[in-house]
Amino acid sequence: MGMVGAYMRVSEDELAGVLHDPDQVEELLDDEERQTDIDKAWHGLYFLLTGETDLNEIDRHSLGKAVFGGDVIDEETGMAYLTAAEVSDLAERLHFVELSALEARYDATAMNEQELYPFERDWGPEEKLYLLEQFDELKRVFKQAARHDEALITWIG
Structure with missing residues (x-):
């Protein structure tokens, strides 16, 4: 199955509860309708959005x-997590990211050299299309959460 980038929409009150007692997240995870993912595209999308490959120094x-x-x-x-205000800000910023800009940042040679997950040394033209499709899903996740003034809990799992 592999590791997917997952998101769960939560209210600010639910987020506050999780921050007070992180074990509360287990109960929230039962509600799969509020969850979505960007499949295995997380490392490639991170690279396209930030230009960084090193996951030891994640730019938050x-x-x-x-x-x-x-x-x-x-x-x-x-x-x-991201608060509702952070989600709203990112939704707006993601909305203005041009696909042509992401395409221009796609560098299969660098991605193969750095062995970005999940294709490691097999990044090519088809994988670029995959990332662009998953970018649309990422924007949709943020737009939906922002529209409902929700926070997001994120994880790779």
């Missing part, structure tokens, strides 16, 4: 937050 202050979230809830699980 740029568009990279759209992939990995902001502050970390739980180091062990890697779950992070």
